[in-house]
Amino acid sequence: xxxxxxxxLISYTRKKYVEAHGATLGELLSDLERQFPGIRFxxxxxxxxxxxxxxxxxxxxxxxxxxxxxxxxxEISIVQALSGG
Amino acid sequence: MKKTSKRGSARSKxxxxxxxxxxxxxxxxxxxxxxxxxxxxPHFLGHMVHHMVLDPRDGKTLLAAARTGHLGPTVFRSTxxxxxxxxxxxxxxxxxxxxxxxxxxxNHTFWLTPCHADEPDAWYAGTSPQGLxxxxxxxxxxxxxPGVNDNATMRPWFGTEQDGTPDGxxxxxxxxxxxxxxxxxxxxxxxxxxxSFDQGKTWKPLIDGMEVVxxxxxxxxxxxxxxxxxVRMCPSNPDRLxxxxxxxxxRIDRPGTKWTRIGRAMPKSVGDVGFPMVVHPRSDTTCxxxxxxxxxxxxxxxxxxxxAVFVTRNGGKTWQRQDKGMPREQAWWTVKRxxxxxxxxxxxxxYFGTTQGEVWASRDEGGKWACIxxxxxxxxxxxxxxx
Numbered sequence: 001x002x003x004x005x006x007x008x009l010i011s012y013t014r015k016k017y018v019e020a021h022g023a024t025l026g027e028l029l030s031d032l033e034r035q036f037p038g039i040r041f042x043x044x045x046x047x048x049x050x051x052x053x054x055x056x057x058x059x060x061x062x063x064x065x066x067x068x069x070x071x072x073x074x075e076i077s078i079v080q081a082l083s084g085g
Numbered sequence: 086m087k088k089t090s091k092r093g094s095a096r097s098k099x100x101x102x103x104x105x106x107x108x109x110x111x112x113x114x115x116x117x118x119x120x121x122x123x124x125x126x127p128h129f130l131g132h133m134v135h136h137m138v139l140d141p142r143d144g145k146t147l148l149a150a151a152r153t154g155h156l157g158p159t160v161f162r163s164t165x166x167x168x169x170x171x172x173x174x175x176x177x178x179x180x181x182x183x184x185x186x187x188x189x190x191x192n193h194t195f196w197l198t199p200c201h202a203d204e205p206d207a208w209y210a211g212t213s214p215q216g217l218x219x220x221x222x223x224x225x226x227x228x229x230x231p232g233v234n235d236n237a238t239m240r241p242w243f244g245t246e247q248d249g250t251p252d253g254x255x256x257x258x259x260x261x262x263x264x265x266x267x268x269x270x271x272x273x274x275x276x277x278x279x280x281s282f283d284q285g286k287t288w289k290p291l292i293d294g295m296e297v298v299x300x301x302x303x304x305x306x307x308x309x310x311x312x313x314x315x316v317r318m319c320p321s322n323p324d325r326l327x328x329x330x331x332x333x334x335x336r337i338d339r340p341g342t343k344w345t346r347i348g349r350a351m352p353k354s355v356g357d358v359g360f361p362m363v364v365h366p367r368s369d370t371t372c373x374x375x376x377x378x379x380x381x382x383x384x385x386x387x388x389x390x391x392x393a394v395f396v397t398r399n400g401g402k403t404w405q406r407q408d409k410g411m412p413r414e415q416a417w418w419t420v421k422r423x424x425x426x427x428x429x430x431x432x433x434x435x436y437f438g439t440t441q442g443e444v445w446a447s448r449d450e451g452g453k454w455a456c457i458x459x460x461x462x463x464x465x466x467x468x469x470x471x472x
Contacts, residue, residue: 041157047189
């Protein structure tokens, strides 16, 4: 499925949209890590929580659980929260 | 044969200042004369770089601890003195908590220390919140040290993540005894000073003689109430350590176990509160501090808006003000604990960076000062190296 990558993580993917796969959000993130080493820890902490200023949307809805099941047609957006300074 | 003086041999060296800021890192270099500086950077523009350190064992490997406002913490590594960087494959991270329990997360890596000279490629890292990590492969992968991170006795001393500095509680001042790779120290803000003789497996507090904030009934024997801001070991005498603490300036001479508050000899109008501590590489009686205002609401700025470095040349019996070249008034500087350092040339060069983004340098052990860089972001750390 297609994953939208936010600008702070494009240094890993080199492109705004990438393909990644998984039956759950956690598996999809593991696939991203396999393709782009280091990317997962920048958005998911060591306790498997989405970092405070990162957001993950599935078909436009915010999701925090890595156990969330995914369908092949789901659209995933990884977004940086509006928390500048 | 041509005679080479100590100063002459120094002339062949390049001095590098590794400046870490809230928005990236810069490398300043100069000939040994230190009259003209070149700048290289920014590296990691937009990243909060808390510490960038050169590996003295090879003279070319740099590690930089970084995160951004959004992205989690990592460590970058360069083996060509900053020309190219590669991210750690496994940055410092606490162990995952068992199901149903809450675990800690590394907010940022705050402090980097190369391990003993006999352990090439080995490094220690201190984090916020307090954690100690070790890499045995030059910073590519990092492992948590359970002697600190899973230490149930230490845990209450860490406080909560609400405690510690305004930027979070920190483990800092990781010191390796050059005579014994197993002998280590570190400081925690808050949480006291601690010592290990078995390479970090077990630790004992080293807080006797250190004072705590008065008037609240704090137990001076409880490490939780101690806030060492910066601890330094004298390279010329590893049995002597100096400490800038929330509650004064201290010295300890091992194997003694009691710190002596040498900051009492500072002028009363200045006080002995500050963050950085710099020791002379060749003299165990000489060290420098950068006093800041710790009165009232703790402005943490130069007392009276008149910045100065203070030096002792007799182990803390007396202190002299060094401010030639600095503004005489209305300069409300803050210098963080990692943002002041010395090179190893003769005469010694001293450097500090302010949170206002200026780097100041002295080529004569603090006698005269000049601003060598302005308009940088908030400076977290300045490290000097000869390359």
